[in-house]
Amino acid sequence: MMVRKPVRQWRSVCKGLVLGMLLTTCMILIYCLSAPEVQFSLQDAKQRSLGVMTGADEREWHPHIRVKFSVDSNLTSTRLCLESDLDWPGLDLDSFVFRLGLTLDLVPVPYSCSHRPSALLHSSMSNSSQHAPGQQICSPKVDIMFMKTHKTASSTFLNVLFRFGEKHQLKFAFPNSRNDFFYPASFHHSQVKDYRPGMCFNIICNHMRFDAAEVAKVLPGDTAYITILRDPAHLAESSFHYFGRIVPLTWKLSGDNKLREFLTDPNLYYNPEGFNSFYLKNLLFFDFGKDNNLLPDDPKVDEAILAIAKRFQLVMLVEYFEESLILLKDALCWDMEDLLFFRLNARKDSTVSKLTPELRRKALEWNAIDWKLYQYFNATFWRKVDAYGRKRMARDVAELQRRNAEMASICIEGGHAVDAGSIMETSMRPWQPIGEKSIMGYNLKKNIPKAQQTLCRKMLTPELQYLSDMGVNLWITRLWGRVRDILHW
Numbered sequence: 001m002m003v004r005k006p007v008r009q010w011r012s013v014c015k016g017l018v019l020g021m022l023l024t025t026c027m028i029l030i031y032c033l034s035a036p037e038v039q040f041s042l043q044d045a046k047q048r049s050l051g052v053m054t055g056a057d058e059r060e061w062h063p064h065i066r067v068k069f070s071v072d073s074n075l076t077s078t079r080l081c082l083e084s085d086l087d088w089p090g091l092d093l094d095s096f097v098f099r100l101g102l103t104l105d106l107v108p109v110p111y112s113c114s115h116r117p118s119a120l121l122h123s124s125m126s127n128s129s130q131h132a133p134g135q136q137i138c139s140p141k142v143d144i145m146f147m148k149t150h151k152t153a154s155s156t157f158l159n160v161l162f163r164f165g166e167k168h169q170l171k172f173a174f175p176n177s178r179n180d181f182f183y184p185a186s187f188h189h190s191q192v193k194d195y196r197p198g199m200c201f202n203i204i205c206n207h208m209r210f211d212a213a214e215v216a217k218v219l220p221g222d223t224a225y226i227t228i229l230r231d232p233a234h235l236a237e238s239s240f241h242y243f244g245r246i247v248p249l250t251w252k253l254s255g256d257n258k259l260r261e262f263l264t265d266p267n268l269y270y271n272p273e274g275f276n277s278f279y280l281k282n283l284l285f286f287d288f289g290k291d292n293n294l295l296p297d298d299p300k301v302d303e304a305i306l307a308i309a310k311r312f313q314l315v316m317l318v319e320y321f322e323e324s325l326i327l328l329k330d331a332l333c334w335d336m337e338d339l340l341f342f343r344l345n346a347r348k349d350s351t352v353s354k355l356t357p358e359l360r361r362k363a364l365e366w367n368a369i370d371w372k373l374y375q376y377f378n379a380t381f382w383r384k385v386d387a388y389g390r391k392r393m394a395r396d397v398a399e400l401q402r403r404n405a406e407m408a409s410i411c412i413e414g415g416h417a418v419d420a421g422s423i424m425e426t427s428m429r430p431w432q433p434i435g436e437k438s439i440m441g442y443n444l445k446k447n448i449p450k451a452q453q454t455l456c457r458k459m460l461t462p463e464l465q466y467l468s469d470m471g472v473n474l475w476i477t478r479l480w481g482r483v484r485d486i487l488h489w
Contacts, residue, residue, distance in 0.1 A: 141332035
């Protein structure tokens with residue numbers, strides 16, 4: 001009996017390893033089968049976009065209106081024109097072309113990037129909250145690219161964007177079947193749900209590995225590019241906690257403080273080619289589509305930072321989140337009510353590793369490119385604050401804090417976040433990292449005044465549930481969640 005017991009243990013271990021390999025293989029197959037095919041011929045794309053044969057055609061779509069369109073043999077140019085024998089007062093043929101395009105299926109979306117009815121879109125929206133009497137009223141900016149970086153309070157800002165988009169009935173570019181654009185693969189426009197050539201959207205904001213050229217294909221040319229950064233030492237700690245269990249390089253770490261052990265000699269455990277290794281080093285730089293394993297003094301690093309600065313109109317900072325929102329409000333002509341937020345996806349304090357000055361130094365040294373990126377945009381951030389006015393900023397931040405506190409007293413049971421297990425409504429429970437229940441959430445207060453019920457629920461809804469409410473099919477994410485529940489991960 002004493003001899004057979006170790007044998008049984010080894011058999012159990014082997015069975016577990018085989019089961020794990022089978023489950024991993026199944027997940028990889030599901031991922032591969034669900035990933036959209038991104039290679040297609042330019043010729044086919046143009047044909048699908050135009051939806052017409054080469055040559056010329058003339059149709060009478062109205063007794064007094066004729067539409068003519070022609071496509072050259074190379075499918076490189078298209079002409080569409082309207083002719084009318086009526087002299088109708090106020091007849092705008094250009095506007096009519098847009099509306100007719102929907103019928104002809106030449107513009108199979110609310111608008112195309114090249115025929116965008118901006119006047120119609122913005123005419124009903126104006127914002128006078130930011131201007132003193134006598135100053136010109138502006139219209140809120142509605143075309144937004146938010147580069148959602150990892151572990152940077154980006155889920156909190158996503159909630160702000162979702163509510164803004166619903167308020168103005170905007171069109172989001174969402175991923176298909178999951179909550180990110182097939183990260184860590186580089187973004188491709190074909191990854192957008194229901195995308196067809198020529199399609200254009202107002203907002204794109206889910207996790208992606210940034211590719212400027214591909215993102216530009218689904219957004220208007222005057223889109224505002226926004227992102228957010230975090231102190232790389234704290235980001236490294238948060239990323240290590242959240243993603244550590246899906247990075248095999250960390251599995252050999254032992255002891256109670258694995259982060260300290262890793263930072264003591266990172267090269268002992270790190271391999272640039274390792275699975276999910278990007279989570280361990282210069283994650284911000286990687287999110288922007290750059291090589292996170294470059295040396296900090298490589299000229300490509302400075303070139304990349306300047307390219308990001310040129311592309312992004314505003315780079316927010318987690319450490320000054322409220323100030324960042326005020327700068328956003330000023331840049332995009334939003335209302336103060338558009339900025340209301342509750343902190344989502346926050347971790348329990350007991351799960352946060354305390355960074356000693358020595359550990360912080362090592363974390364910044366290991367993530368030297370991210371530190372360089374952060375320092376650059378920290379400087380630009382405070383130049384924007386100075387331009388806005390320090391006293392004015394302090395006054396507006398205090399007003400935002402007052403409004404948020406007022407909403408918390410109306411919406412949140414107990415006025416604060418609670419452990420995931422204490423959230424009464426299962427639909428309000430946030431997604432958790434593997435092997436942990438460290439992400440906190442909220443209980444919705446009972447007897448909320450009718451006028452605030454919808455807003456309260458939306459402000460407290462976690463990201464995945466909000467995406468589902470907006471019609472995004474998250475079957476891969478949900479399947480992965482079911483597997484985790486079965487295995488108690």
